[in-house]
Amino acid sequence: MSTQRTSDSALVDREMAQRAIELALPILEASTRDERINQGGFMHVVVMDPARTPMNASFEEAILHEQSIGGRREDWDADYAGFARAKARISWLHGRDSFHVQTAEPYRLRPGDTTLWGSVCLDGIVVAVSGGEAEFDEAFSGMVAMLLRALAKQSLRQRPRELFFS
Structure with a gap:
């Protein structure tokens, strides 16, 4: 499954988010085969x-891009999309990694919030992964966030400054 939405960012768009995942895909795909x-x-x-x-x-409006990896969704043994969204919501609402909110600031959790973790908030870039062990979901989220940040920096370097000051 792949869902794409438009962006309010001057630099980051759905294609850039998809590219960040594509760059990480060899590792993400390999991890789905590692028990x-x-x-x-x-x-x-x-x-x-x-x-x-x-x-x-x-x-919902803030979700820029979603992507499933590792086979047909009909074969899933759990709702990985729902878990990833729930993790993303925690990081998006609080501007922190879900692990931090759940371990250091559990008083911020609301009724119905997930107790799963594995999302990151890197300089305002929120990415969540679900499907693996939590520490690896967090690492993969961080990897995609770092790649997205790098792509945004590259785009800024290549674009005219007038774009932002028109």
């Missing part, structure tokens, strides 16, 4: 629009 990391063989990635925050958008 020490991922017993189900499936994974779902959610990337949030860094320009859409709880102040200016609903959670």
Whole structure:
């Protein structure tokens, strides 16, 4: 499954989010075949629009791109998309990695919030992965977020500054 939405960011768009996942894909796909990391063989990635925050958008409106990895969705043994979205929501609402919110600031959790972790908030870039062990979901989320940040920096370097000051 792949869902794409438009972006409010001047630099980050759905194609860039998809490219960040594509760059990480060899590792993500390999991890779905490693039972020490991922017993189900499936994974779902959610990337949030860094320009859409709880102040200016609903959670659904802020989802920039989603992608499933590792086989047909009909074969999933759990709702990895739902888990990834729930993790993304925690990081998006609080501007922190889900592990941090759940371990250091559990008083911020609301009724119905997930107790799963594995999402990151890197300089306002929120990415969540679900499907593997939590520590690897977090690592893969961080990898995609770092790649997205690198692609945004590259785009800024290649684009005229007038784009932002028109």
